[in-house]
Amino acid sequence: MNQSTQDLFEQALDRREVKGRSLYVDAWHRLRRNKAALTGMALLLIIVLLVIIGPMLNPWDHEIPDWDHYSTPPSLDTGHLMGTDALGRDLFERVMVGGRVSLLVGLIATLVSLLIGVTYGAVAGYLGGRIDNIMMRAVDAIYALPFMFFVILLMVVFGRNIFLIFVAIGAVNWLDMARIVRGQTLSLKNKDFIEAARASGASERSIVLRHIIPNLLGVVVVYVSLTIPQVILVESFLSFLGLGVQEPLTSWGALVNEGAQELETAPWSLLFPALFLAITLFAFNFIGDGLRDALDPRDR
Amino acid sequence: MLNYSLKRLASAIPTLLLLITVAFFLIRIAPGGPFDAEKALPEDIKANLEAKYQLDQPLIIQYVRYLWQIVQLDLGPSFHYRDWTVNELIAQGAPVSFTLGALALVLAFTLGTALGAWAALKQNSVADYSTMSVAMIGISIPNFVVAPLLVLVFAVTLGWLPAGGWSYSFSHLLLPTIALALPMVAYIARITRGSMIEVLHSGFIRTARAKGLPEREVIVQHALKPALLPVISYMGPAAAGILTGSVVIERIFTIPGIGSHFVQGALNRDYTLVMGVVIFYGVLIIVMNFLVDLLYAWLDPRIRYD
Numbered sequence: 264m265n266q267s268t269q270d271l272f273e274q275a276l277d278r279r280e281v282k283g284r285s286l287y288v289d290a291w292h293r294l295r296r297n298k299a300a301l302t303g304m305a306l307l308l309i310i311v312l313l314v315i316i317g318p319m320l321n322p323w324d325h326e327i328p329d330w331d332h333y334s335t336p337p338s339l340d341t342g343h344l345m346g347t348d349a350l351g352r353d354l355f356e357r358v359m360v361g362g363r364v365s366l367l368v369g370l371i372a373t374l375v376s377l378l379i380g381v382t383y384g385a386v387a388g389y390l391g392g393r394i395d396n397i398m399m400r401a402v403d404a405i406y407a408l409p410f411m412f413f414v415i416l417l418m419v420v421f422g423r424n425i426f427l428i429f430v431a432i433g434a435v436n437w438l439d440m441a442r443i444v445r446g447q448t449l450s451l452k453n454k455d456f457i458e459a460a461r462a463s464g465a466s467e468r469s470i471v472l473r474h475i476i477p478n479l480l481g482v483v484v485v486y487v488s489l490t491i492p493q494v495i496l497v498e499s500f501l502s503f504l505g506l507g508v509q510e511p512l513t514s515w516g517a518l519v520n521e522g523a524q525e526l527e528t529a530p531w532s533l534l535f536p537a538l539f540l541a542i543t544l545f546a547f548n549f550i551g552d553g554l555r556d557a558l559d560p561r562d563r
Numbered sequence: 564m565l566n567y568s569l570k571r572l573a574s575a576i577p578t579l580l581l582l583i584t585v586a587f588f589l590i591r592i593a594p595g596g597p598f599d600a601e602k603a604l605p606e607d608i609k610a611n612l613e614a615k616y617q618l619d620q621p622l623i624i625q626y627v628r629y630l631w632q633i634v635q636l637d638l639g640p641s642f643h644y645r646d647w648t649v650n651e652l653i654a655q656g657a658p659v660s661f662t663l664g665a666l667a668l669v670l671a672f673t674l675g676t677a678l679g680a681w682a683a684l685k686q687n688s689v690a691d692y693s694t695m696s697v698a699m700i701g702i703s704i705p706n707f708v709v710a711p712l713l714v715l716v717f718a719v720t721l722g723w724l725p726a727g728g729w730s731y732s733f734s735h736l737l738l739p740t741i742a743l744a745l746p747m748v749a750y751i752a753r754i755t756r757g758s759m760i761e762v763l764h765s766g767f768i769r770t771a772r773a774k775g776l777p778e779r780e781v782i783v784q785h786a787l788k789p790a791l792l793p794v795i796s797y798m799g800p801a802a803a804g805i806l807t808g809s810v811v812i813e814r815i816f817t818i819p820g821i822g823s824h825f826v827q828g829a830l831n832r833d834y835t836l837v838m839g840v841v842i843f844y845g846v847l848i849i850v851m852n853f854l855v856d857l858l859y860a861w862l863d864p865r866i867r868y869d
Contacts, residue, residue, distance in 0.1 A: 412807070519708055523707075
């Protein structure tokens, strides 16, 4: 027996555990190959950093006008990188502050809808039978309603409080989440690999932790990444109608609204917020698509 | 099929009732009333007005009375536009909104399916990727951003088209229709592409090709119909999207449709007008979903009415 066969022999006998690749390592590898998703992530990172750091470096305040410059175009000389609005407020600062609000609304309202949706869907799917039937009928009935009109009514009723925007959007947006989670739970419950795990003696606890939750998580993550832009869109829609965030605070939707009114005299006041809003939504959609491809390769 | 239709229409009643109930109580608990103005009315006059419109009665009685009114298809008088009934206001705005919505829907459907099918046939080519990237932009940019940008380019800078206003003419209709249809064109293109690719890989297409049918016939006769199924089921939500979209589009282009009544009505606490628009839209969406289901069953004979 020479040295190399000896090695081979030892390797074959080597009982060290093979390091398996988890679902998420796999997904991460797939995601890294997706150029569109990576571009989306890079863009989003830049925007988030800009929105956080931008106002710290910028000398202007988003409320206090520069009395010497009303509606001036973007220029380095005046120090207003994106120009000023009709009241002489620095647009760069306003776009950044508006971005903070828009992104925050997207995040928090999505969390609200996540919380309600996952709980509702998981309960319905887990209990099954008649309770499931009734719960899902209720979702169907609400689903058929023109939901945007309810958000508008909610805003009119409860005044234009920013926290109510979170709740109102989140509370109306949970239906899809509930449906998806319920369907997933229901189908997972009866899958062969759950049966196999049960047959091989896995405890109920480890079935839930090792099999149900990881399989649910993928769908939830994908859905969250697609809900955030949707919520940002709803908030800007409301702000555009004048029902969302109120002065002196602002958001991208509110800025687009202001810009649209000064379109002919100050096109930059429309272009910059519109650009930021569009790029953010674009980035989120690409990330969401990439995540879906990565976590759920069947749907490719 | 008649049986199925009747059942479906019957199941729409609880949905509609829920819609009316929630909207009714929501708008009523909003602070302020229809007769609050900058200059407060004298108490007596306000009381008289409220008595005239029966706003002084308990809410639950008003609710029952309102339901009875709805059954008779009477949406009541508008509180803000004093000489108008809500029926008249809606009748006046509906043709305008319908024209715009229908045009946008047709544009979105034809352009969206054409683009999607084209991208699917050229799967993974430059044409495919560029079409889908453009579609992604279309989905990402909301129509209240697209609309002012279109105005900026085509009305303000180039001066080719009017920036707003309304008439049944090509120049007034073009920009609002495009702005309203654009996000949907993108959605439909993506849906069509996905389902077309799936259909092209299925067995019956291979059979059609194997028996020597020309490619054109394979696609038009065999692939297109099943590939359109997911698009058809998207038409229900699409109609709802058109309705909400029209709220902003009508505002941006100053179009006298129904959409503009909704937000203004809610802000003015014009109870009857808001309710009227909500009910009108609700019925429209329910009818649209119903038609989509019928169309769906017609396209896919495997689906049975039961």
